[in-house]
Amino acid sequence: MTASTTPILSMKGVTRVYRQGKVDVHALRGVDLDIHKGDFAAIWGPSGSGKSTVLNQMGALDQPTAGTVLLEGTDLGSLSRKALSAMRRDRIGFVFQSYNLIPVLTAYENAESIMALQGVPVAERRDRVMGLLEDVGLEGLEDRRPHELSGGQQQRVAIARALASNPAVILADEPTANLDSVTSEKLLDMMARLNNERGATFVFSTHDPRVMKYARRVIGLVDGRVDSDVQKEQGVEHKHQSRV
Amino acid sequence: MRGPDLARLAWRNLWRQKRRTILTLVSITFGGFLAFIMTAMNDKSFADFIDDAAQLGTGHVTIQNPEYQDRPTLSRSVQNTGAKRHLALQDPFVTRAVDRASGAAMLTTARDAFGAYFIAYDPELESPETLQFAQDMVAGEPFQTADDKGILLGRILADNLGAGLGDKIVFTLTDRSGEIVTGMERVKGILSTGAASTDAAIAMLPINTLRDVVGYQPDESSQIAIFLNDGRRAGRVASTLRPEVGGDAVLTWDEVQPEIKAFVAMKVGGARVMEIVIGVLVAAGIFSTVFMSVLERTREFGIMLAIGYSPGQLFRLVMWETGFLAMTGLLCATAFTAGPYWYLHTHGADTSAAYEGMASSMDIGGVAFDPVLRFDIYPENALIIAASIVLATMLAGIYPAWRAGRVDPVESINVI
Numbered sequence: 031m032t033a034s035t036t037p038i039l040s041m042k043g044v045t046r047v048y049r050q051g052k053v054d055v056h057a058l059r060g061v062d063l064d065i066h067k068g069d070f071a072a073i074w075g076p077s078g079s080g081k082s083t084v085l086n087q088m089g090a091l092d093q094p095t096a097g098t099v100l101l102e103g104t105d106l107g108s109l110s111r112k113a114l115s116a117m118r119r120d121r122i123g124f125v126f127q128s129y130n131l132i133p134v135l136t137a138y139e140n141a142e143s144i145m146a147l148q149g150v151p152v153a154e155r156r157d158r159v160m161g162l163l164e165d166v167g168l169e170g171l172e173d174r175r176p177h178e179l180s181g182g183q184q185q186r187v188a189i190a191r192a193l194a195s196n197p198a199v200i201l202a203d204e205p206t207a208n209l210d211s212v213t214s215e216k217l218l219d220m221m222a223r224l225n226n227e228r229g230a231t232f233v234f235s236t237h238d239p240r241v242m243k244y245a246r247r248v249i250g251l252v253d254g255r256v257d258s259d260v261q262k263e264q265g266v267e268h269k270h271q272s273r274v
Numbered sequence: 275m276r277g278p279d280l281a282r283l284a285w286r287n288l289w290r291q292k293r294r295t296i297l298t299l300v301s302i303t304f305g306g307f308l309a310f311i312m313t314a315m316n317d318k319s320f321a322d323f324i325d326d327a328a329q330l331g332t333g334h335v336t337i338q339n340p341e342y343q344d345r346p347t348l349s350r351s352v353q354n355t356g357a358k359r360h361l362a363l364q365d366p367f368v369t370r371a372v373d374r375a376s377g378a379a380m381l382t383t384a385r386d387a388f389g390a391y392f393i394a395y396d397p398e399l400e401s402p403e404t405l406q407f408a409q410d411m412v413a414g415e416p417f418q419t420a421d422d423k424g425i426l427l428g429r430i431l432a433d434n435l436g437a438g439l440g441d442k443i444v445f446t447l448t449d450r451s452g453e454i455v456t457g458m459e460r461v462k463g464i465l466s467t468g469a470a471s472t473d474a475a476i477a478m479l480p481i482n483t484l485r486d487v488v489g490y491q492p493d494e495s496s497q498i499a500i501f502l503n504d505g506r507r508a509g510r511v512a513s514t515l516r517p518e519v520g521g522d523a524v525l526t527w528d529e530v531q532p533e534i535k536a537f538v539a540m541k542v543g544g545a546r547v548m549e550i551v552i553g554v555l556v557a558a559g560i561f562s563t564v565f566m567s568v569l570e571r572t573r574e575f576g577i578m579l580a581i582g583y584s585p586g587q588l589f590r591l592v593m594w595e596t597g598f599l600a601m602t603g604l605l606c607a608t609a610f611t612a613g614p615y616w617y618l619h620t621h622g623a624d625t626s627a628a629y630e631g632m633a634s635s636m637d638i639g640g641v642a643f644d645p646v647l648r649f650d651i652y653p654e655n656a657l658i659i660a661a662s663i664v665l666a667t668m669l670a671g672i673y674p675a676w677r678a679g680r681v682d683p684v685e686s687i688n689v690i
Contacts (some may be wrong), residue, residue, distance in 0.1 A: 091580055091683045097566035112584055119582025126687065130577040146279045191581070210297050 037064035037100075038198045038231065039088055044097035046083050046254075057083040059254040060097065064234055065199060070225045072234045072245035075101050079251040081235035082203055088233065089201045090114045094220035102198055122191030127207045129184040131176040131191070137163065137183075138172035141190040144261050148195060162190040165228075166220060182213035189221065199231045206238050218244045276665045280587065284594030288602075291567065298563040299603050302663060305556035306607025307614075309549050309659050314615060314651035316545045320538050322648065324505045327534045328527050329405055330472065332374055333499030334508040335515065336530050337362070340523040343530070348377055348488050348496055349450050352522055356493045359399075361518055362500045372399040373495035375484050379447040381427075385436040390427075390477040392445070394484035394495075396420040397553060404501045407467040407476075414439045414463030420482040424462025428476035432464045439464070443476070449488040457487040506652075549659075553666050561670035564596055568674040573677050576686025585679030592678045596671025600664040607663065618649035 045174045046058040058080045065071060065088070073081045086092040087099050099106045101121060109117060120122075125249075131140045141162055145155045163172055166186040176184050185205060192200045206214035222244050224230045234241050243249050250258035288295055329336045337358055339350035349462070352358065359371035375394040380387060395405060402409060409416050409600040412429055425443050437443060441461050449455045459479070467473055481495065502511060509525040516524045528535030568575070575588055583591075626645035 050571075089580065091687075092467050115579065115584040116581060118580060124577075124580050126577065130574075130687075132283070132574070132578070134283065134290060143279075144582055147587075195582070 036066065038067050038102055039065040039233075040100040041084070041087060042098050042100070044084075044087055044094045046080075046087065046092070047095045056254055058087070058094070058179055058259060060196065061087075061251075061254070061256055063249065063259075064254060065231065067198075067231055068225070068229055069199075069247055070200070070222065070232050070245055071247040071249060072236050072242050073249045074236055075251035075257070080254040081251055083254075084251065085201045085203050085233070085235050088199070089124060090117050094127055110188070119144060120195055121198045123195060123197035125185070125188045125192050125202035125205050127204040129181065129188050129208075131184055131187055133176050136173050137168055137179065137187045137190075140176070140187050141194050144191060144195045158194065159190070162193055163187075165193075165224065166190045180213075182209055182217060184238055185209065185213075185217055186220070188215075193224065193228070193230060199233060202232060202234045204236055205234060206236070206241060211240070214238065214240055225237060280591050281594050284591055285598055287567075287571075287591075288595050288597055288598050294563055294567070296601070298560060298599060299606050301556055301559045302599070302603030302667065303606040303610050305552050306604065306659065306663050307611045308552050310607070310611045310651065310656065311615065311618070311649065312545060312548060313655050313659060314649040315617070315647055316542065316585065317571065317655055318650040319646040321505060321650070324527060324534070324538065325403075326406075327531055328499070328505065329407065329501075330467070331527065331531050331534075332497045333351060333370075333372070333404070334374070334502045334505045334527045335362075335368075335500040335512045336525045336527075336682065337498040337500070337515070337519055337522050338496065338525065340521060342496065343351045343523065343525065346377060346487070346496075347452070348375065348448060348490075349452050351375075351450060351496050352495050353491070353494055354497055355495050355498055357649035358498055358519055358522070362498070362511075362515060365511050365514060367502045368500055368510055369506065370399070370401060370404050370499075370501040372396060372404060372499050372501075373481055373493075373497075374499045375481060375488075375490070375496040377447060377496065379445045379477065379663050381431070381435060382444045382446070383435045383437050383441060385581045386434065386436050387504055387675040388431060388432060389475070389639060390445075391475045392477045392479060392484075393448070394479040394481040395424070396481045407472075410465050410467065412466050414461065416463060416465075417480050419479075420480050422462070425459040425478075426463045426465055426478040427461055429464055429466045430470060430474035431476065432461065434474065443477075445479075445487075447488065450490060455487055455489075457483065459483065460540075477629065494556050514670070549662075553662055556663075557666040557670045559665050560596075560599065561674070563676070564592065564599070564671045567595075568592060568678050571678075572681055572686045575681040576683040579681060579683045580687060587679075588681075589675045589679040592675035593671055596675065597664075599671075600667030603609050603667065604660055604663050608660075615649060615651075618647075622646040622648045 041063040044058050044061045048055045048057055061084060073084055075081050083092070087094055092255050093107055101117065103228045106117065107112065128211070132143065135143060135274060138159055141159045142155050145158065163169055165187055168183060168186050170192070171179065171183065179187065209217060218240060221232055225232055234245065236242065246262050248262065249256060326352045329515070337352055339352060340686050342350040355373045362368050362371040373396055376392060379392045398419055416426070417424070425445070427437060439461050442458060443461060444456055444458045446454060446456045467476065484490070485492065486492070500511065502508060510524050512524045578588060579585070624646045654660065
């Protein structure tokens with residue numbers, strides 16, 4: 031899948047400063063970044079470089095100290111808590127490092143839960159969830175609860191859940207961190223396929239070189255600034271200077 | 275997420291920590307059991323106590339001369355008692371309406387003289403529900419008609435007077451015009467009410483004997499005693515009757531016997547305080563359980579907020595959990611209480627061993643307490659307890675539910 035030229039998600043001059051005791055911690059220092067439809071992008075960098083903070087900003091989980099985050103043209107900073115909830119529900123998919131499925135729901139129900147939140151009719155939910163579980167290779171395991179699934183299977187459910195709402199972008203925070211290498215490869219294969227076949231947009235934060243191998247765009251973060259932004263397919267490297 | 279889906283999630287969440295949920299249910303069950311049994315005991319004992327007071331006094335509702343309450347003499351009487359009794363009996367809550375004349379008298383035998391409180395009544399109008407102790411004879415026989423001859427004495431009064439069955443008793447009292455008059459009857463029976471102070475003072479006469487002595491007309495008495503199927507309706511019945519009885523006063527049992535009212539109010543108040551204490555303790559236990567379960571799931575709530583649940587949905591989710599806890603607790607409390615309640619309702623609990631040697635202290639205002647505790651709860655009180663359990667549980671869940679919706683996703687997921 032080739033990324034389109036119009037960004038679906040855009041960060042402009044985003045700064046995030048946390049107060050820890052009497053010290054200000056600059057997690058992001060004027061980040062400018064565009065994510066396009068169909069991107070399969072990895073954000074990498076050392077610990078403390080701001081990878082997860084970027085995902086939090088993109089995912090409407092946190093507000094920037096300065097700058098704006100636009101999702102499909104909407105300034106996330108202008109939205110109420112309720113509107114942000116709706117935005118996360120309808121336009122953003124999350125995949126977390128430790129899967130974070132709802133433990134009392136089955137694989138099917140976890141994937142279905144977002145659609146239930148959206149008010150999708152039951153019959154449509156069923157068709158879509160069964161299709162998604164098949165896509166992520168979990169057919170036959172629909173009725174299992176998270177503790178009855180392996181780590182890789184749980185992460186597949188999490189991906190199905192993230193895709194269920196037809197989001198504009200799926201944000202994955204270290205999705206392979208808790209998986210062995212074989213399972214990680216399979217999962218990355220699957221996400222690459224979903225990117226190709228469904229046009230799903232993925233943004234990862236990662237340390238994992240395997241993820242960067244699969245990613246077609248690699249964004250490097252250092253000290254809260256975008257240090258590099260490489261489109262691997264086109265072989266063109268864009269170096270970004272972060273704003274201070 | 276629509277209601278049923280949140281409910282399903284809530285029900286499953288409730289059973290994630292089975293042991294904790296069961297312990298909480300046990301505390302709700304035990305609290306509900308205590309509240310229910312205590313209330314059933316109070317309801318029955320106070321209802322019986324009030325009924326006994328109504329028997330000894332002048333019914334749940336009394337029609338009497340408007341000046342009688344301040345100066346209870348036989349000169350302040352009620353006329354046309356037959357018509358007024360008929361009027362009272364039209365009310366569906368009224369079971370009996372009877373003529374009574376009562377007051378103070380001096381009883382004299384060949385050996386001694388004692389003051390007494392007499393009740394003159396018509397045995398054909400009364401029933402065991404209106405004058406049970408007139409049937410509780412330790413010797414002799416009760417009266418059968420208003421024209422019978424004789425006098426019934428309380429057990430201790432008879433001892434004090436040195437009177438036995440068939441002995442002559444001269445009674446002295448004031449008549450309807452205020453003059454001192456005397457009558458003479460033989461002891462027909464000796465009775466025991468169970469209240470020592472009453473047994474030391476009570477004397478009973480057929481009402482026509484008294485009418486002859488004091489100069490009353492056949493449809494004249496000092497009071498009309500009205501008995502209800504539920505003493506709590508006295509105020510309502512009195513209000514209905516008041517405009518219908520001309521210049522007579524219509525009083526409720528607690529207006530006639532304020533000392534009984536004060537005692538019951540004090541005991542009921544004490545019981546309510548105990549019930550509130552039980553409720554607060556149970557609610558505190560529920561609060562800690564629900565709050566703990568919310569704190570343990572902070573990360574989970576953060577995830578749920580991240581993937582699109584709104585704070586309001588998380589609030590409702592925890593309230594559903596609390597609601598299920600309340601309803602399950604209520605069902606358990608009902609199931610656990612049903613057996614003991616049935617037994618106690620049917621057989622009572624005999625506490626006489628605990629009061630052995632203290633019989634003389636087991637009466638208030640001359641009304642005896644039955645040493646066998648009976649249990650019978652008013653349906654509305656049972657509903658209030660059930661509603662209180664649910665309400666206390668739901669209230670205990672509000673703050674934890676609010677906290678669930680206020681979780682910061684970034685901090686709770688700890689992805690920073």
